[in-house]
Structures are given as structure tokens and as C-alpha cells.
Amino acid sequence: MKQKIMLCILLMLLSSMDVALAKGKKKKAKKIQRTEAVYEEIDNFDFLYADDYNVNMSFASTDDILRQATSFIGTRYRLGSKGPNAFDCSGFTSYVYRxxxxxxxxxxxxxxxxxxxxxxxxxxxxxxxxxxxxxxGRNVGHVGIILDYDPIENTFTFIHASTKNGVKISSSTDGNYSRRYIGVRRVAR
Structure with missing residues (x-):
């Protein structure tokens, strides 16, 4: 009788181990499937953006330009100065881009x-x-860098070296600038 009980316990242990092993294999298989799915997802993103490499670089470059420009807020104005301790308007824009x-x-x-x-x-x-x-007169005499454009209101903010306050942010709605606006140019990169 003891042998039969021991045999039953042994069979139960073995069968529970088989069940546990089978569950472990299923979990492992699910993990592998999940990993493959994530890998495929990443592959899809790489495929979608691979051709836009230059576009992404230009966005990064724009961010760098704006970050650089805003770091000079408060720098004084001086006619003919090309920075970094003082700027005139074109000296400021050319310095930031350079x-x-x-x-x-x-x-x-x-x-x-x-x-x-x-x-x-x-x-x-x-x-x-x-x-x-x-x-x-009616000719170009001042330049700044666009920070933001609101297409609904057709207004923008820009950073520039002003004669009175040095490098600062202004709005196209400021009376002085709204009357003097000439145009916009995109920098070829």
C-alpha cells in the first residue's frame, strides 16, 4: 500500500512538472512573439522615416538656430557689430546662422x-x-529671425537686434514693425 501511495505521489509530481514545463515553454514562446512584433514595429518605423533623413536634419538645424538665437536675448546693440558681445541686426542673424x-x-x-x-x-x-x-526709405534696412507664425491671424514673432533694447523678441503686430514689413526669405540649407 505504501508503494502505491508513493507511486501516486511520484506520478502527480511528474505530471505537475510536465504542466509547469509546458506553461514555461508557452510563456517563452509568447515572449519571443512579442519581441518579434516589437522588432517588426521598429522596422516599420525605420522604413517610413529612412527617406526623410535630410528633412529631420533640417528640423534639428532649425531648433539649433532658434536655441542659439534666443541665448543672446539681452545682448546689446552696436552698429556694425557681428557678435558675440554686441550685434547690429544683420550681424546677429549672420552670426547665429554661421x-x-x-x-x-x-x-x-x-x-x-x-x-x-x-x-x-x-x-x-x-x-x-x-x-x-x-x-x-522703402529699402531693406532691418532683419530678424522668425520664431513663430500664426496662420489664422497672419501674425508672427521674431527675434532681432533692436537699436534700443539689443537682442529681443518682437511681434509683427507692433505698430512700428507692421508698417515697415517688406518680406520673408527662406535660408537655403
Whole structure:
């Protein structure tokens, strides 16, 4: 009788071990399937974005330009200065772009002439915006870098080196700038 009981206990133990082993194999199989599914998902994303490598680099470059530009807020204005301790308007824009290995021209007129004309409705952060100045008549006399554009209101904010306050952020709705607006240029990268 003892032998029969021992045999039953042994069979129960063996069968429970088989069940446990089978469950472990199923869990392992599920983990492998999950891993493969994640891998396939990543492969799909890589495939989708592989052709957009240059576009992503241009977005990163725009972020770098805006970060660099805003780091100079409060830097004083000085006519003819090209930075980094003081700037005039075109000195500021050319310095910021030059730090990102992009040549845009030295003067505001040169920057206006050298870069790609776009319509106001097409402006994006990182574009150059141009205005007249009191001394330039109807010609280009001031430049800044677009920070933000609101297509519904057709307004924008920009960063520039102003004669009174140095590097600062202004809005296109400021009376002085709304009357003096000339156009926008996209920097070829």
C-alpha cells in the first residue's frame, strides 16, 4: 500500500512538472512573439522615416538656430557689430546662422537678395523677416529671425537686434514693425 501511495505521489509530481514545463515553454514562446512584433514595429518605423533623413536634419538645424538665437536675448546693440558681445541686426542673424555652418550674407540687403523669397503665408520658424528702417526709405534696412507664425491671424514673432533694447523678441503686430514689413526669405540649407 505504501508503494502505491508513493507511486501516486511520484506520478502527480511528474505530471505537475510536465504542466509547469509546458506553461514555461508557452510563456517563452509568447515572449519571443512579442519581441518579434516589437522588432517588426521598429522596422516599420525605420522604413517610413529612412527617406526623410535630410528633412529631420533640417528640423534639428532649425531648433539649433532658434536655441542659439534666443541665448543672446539681452545682448546689446552696436552698429556694425557681428557678435558675440554686441550685434547690429544683420550681424546677429549672420552670426547665429554661421554658428550652425550656414552662410546667409553679411548685410540685411545681402541676406534679402541671397536667400529664397517666400510668401508671408509660407513662413516658418527659422526664416528671415525683413523691414525698412527709418534711414532706408522703402529699402531693406532691418532683419530678424522668425520664431513663430500664426496662420489664422497672419501674425508672427521674431527675434532681432533692436537699436534700443539689443537682442529681443518682437511681434509683427507692433505698430512700428507692421508698417515697415517688406518680406520673408527662406535660408537655403
Amino acid at each position: 554658428q550652425n555652418n550656414i552662410a546667409i550674407g553679411g548685410s540685411s540687403r545681402d541676406q534679402y537678395a541671397r536667400n529664397i523669397p517666400i510668401r508671408r503665408e509660407e513662413m516658418q520658424p527659422g526664416d528671415l523677416v525683413f523691414f525698412t528702417s527709418p534711414n532706408s
